[in-house]
Amino acid sequence: MREQRRHYARRPKPIKDVLAQLITLRGYGRIQADADFTAAWRAAAGETFAQYTLPGRLKRGVLEVTVSNSIVIQELTFRKQQILATLREQLQGANIRDVKFRIGTIA
Numbered sequence: 001m002r003e004q005r006r007h008y009a010r011r012p013k014p015i016k017d018v019l020a021q022l023i024t025l026r027g028y029g030r031i032q033a034d035a036d037f038t039a040a041w042r043a044a045a046g047e048t049f050a051q052y053t054l055p056g057r058l059k060r061g062v063l064e065v066t067v068s069n070s071i072v073i074q075e076l077t078f079r080k081q082q083i084l085a086t087l088r089e090q091l092q093g094a095n096i097r098d099v100k101f102r103i104g105t106i107a
Helices: 003-008 015-026 026-043 070-078 082-091
Strands: 054-061 061-068 098-103
Touching: 026 061, 026 082, 061 070, 061 082, 070 082, 070 098, 082 098
Parallel strands: 061 098
Antiparallel strands: 054 061
């Protein structure tokens, strides 16, 4: 029995499993997801509003977006349904139900 365990542990692992572990450990998947959300947000909000906003995390289907001031929040709220439709089209794998805006610092 012990010999079988040792033999199993020494088996070569498929490269897809090794790469998946590496991507998870290094956080490369998260970096790619952030880049995808940023690109989709720029397309949905438009370049004019994208410079005053920063997409945050997707939490339970709600995308949190930091906005520089209340005037931009008001305009984005008016365009919310259009923005949601574009985001859903751009990010088909993500289940985006709503967008929540909050005032904050844009770096």
